Amino acid sequence: MSEESTAYDASRIVVLEGLDAVRKRPGMYVGSVGQRGLHLLVFEAAGRALEEVLGGTAGRVEITLTADGGVRVADDGAGLPVEHAGHTGHGHPGDGPSLEQWLTVLGCGVRPVNRRSLSSGRSGVGLAVVNALSDRLTAEVRRDGARWVLEYEQGVAVAAPTRTGPAAGSGTAITFRPDAGIFETLEFSFDALAERFRELAFLNRDLDITLADDRDPAAPRAVRFRYPGGLRDHIAEQGSPLHPDVIAFEREYPGMEGTVEVALRWCDSPEERVASYANSLPTAGGTHELGFRDGLAAALTAHARERQLLAPSDPDLTPAQLGAGLTAVVSVKLDRPEFEGCMREWLGNTPVRACVAEAVREHLAAWLRADPARATAVLTRISTATRR
Structure with a gap:
């Protein structure tokens, strides 16, 4: 083997950044491209909303397995702030990161490991990883009387945030469809997801979680997990x-x-x-x-x-x-x-x-x-x- 063929220096190093890194090496972020990794996307999308409930800024979380193979996670919180034309701040004081930052910045919003955290360092990869590993993701925000929609394809924004009209109430909904080019299976297990959400509910008495399955129009099902007595x-x-x-x-x-x-x-x-x-x-x-x-x-x-x-x-x-x-x-x-x-x-x-x-x-x-x-x-x- 020639010296030229074995030469290796910094010029040959390829640095992957941001969501490109997640798509190139998904196993580093979700552990598996099988069903276990698929389910982790659901838990990550739900985790932000569940921690809002634990923080007292939301009351309930609804997770739905949709007919087209996707997942919708909706909460009734204040609604994450949306950056848009004429506004680049985070909304009200204390709001924290904007929705765009949650969806595009790795680790954004991931809480430090402590007794109030649901991830504790064994997951906690953030919404940006869900976005990166989805063929399509749509975020809907109801906030300050307006409804905003953001759309992404494979982690890339399709267009600027769009105000679609007035909205009653408030909250954030994330709907995503995992990328078939990354995952070996796109089949979610309702029972496995239900077992984990049941655990989270009885371990955290403030949580109110509904898991619904709309994949079979002839036999939709839903179950609510709430344990006020822990x-x-x-x-x-x-x-x-x-x-x-x-x-x-x-x-x-x-x-x-x-x-x-x-x-x-x-x-x-x-x-x-x-x-x-x-x-x-x-x-x-x-x-x-x-x-x-x-x-x-x-x-x-x-x-x-x-x-x-x-x-x-x-x-x-x-x-x-x-x-x-x-x-x-x-x-x-x-x-x-x-x-x-x-x-x-x-x-x-x-x-x-x-x-x-x-x-x-x-x-x-x-x-x-x-x-x-x-x-x-x-x-x-x-x-x-x-x-x-």
Whole structure:
């Protein structure tokens, strides 16, 4: 091989900028050009609107899978400001970025990682990536009595923002159709999207989300997700309870720089169903789940000894013995979450374990003392399952 053929210097480097970079290397931004990446576009488009609801500037979000294979995400917020002829500002003070900036500037509007963020660094690529990876995107804004429309093709504006007439109310709607030249499939899974939006709703009690599917005109469907009681409402939906009460609480711990929310109930089934989340993201485990199991074992062991359901010579109950019939959700929201593992699905914050364990032990112990009969039923259930 000649020296000329192997020569490499700065002149050969191709620098990709802006939305061109996203279209050239989509996997770097959405992780996959399969269905997982396709769904991430929906979550990114919805994420901005959902955070408006959490911030108190919107009340509800509606996501619709449209008949032409696209997705529409609409909110009833104030409406993002639109730059247009004769106006280059951002609208009212405190409005933040304009709609055009959201759609064309990478990372625009992505919030810092903290307990109030829905992305927490594991997604959060922004609306500009949705625009870049869409064959066509239309943005509609209702604001200050006017309706504005912006249209893009493959991330490039088709025309200047157009005022199309008066509008009642306010809000922003983003309608996009993923680019068939980029994604391997354009088939959205209603069930997979519904499961994630359901999670977000019970993890964040202020959210009001509707997911609709208009792809089959003969069988349209829609479901609304709203859990004013948070995790308690979600656990209450689970069937065959061993006891009617849902044991639920929420507590802030400065020591872990965040909050813990837990809801649990034992059901008349052999399976364990424990789900854990950190900053509204599902986790495979971590210090929050370990703390939950530590607190569970400590409270049940102490009560069993107090009620003489364990002999003095019997060993303490272990977390591994307590799973039969247990249905629970453990959610922590941290200002500085630390995710570990190749998929970043394991929470590593060390102080979280002790804080969650203490909270679970104290609240579960209070419930056990308040109703000894139900407590005995739970311990008998655990003891029976352990002997099998």
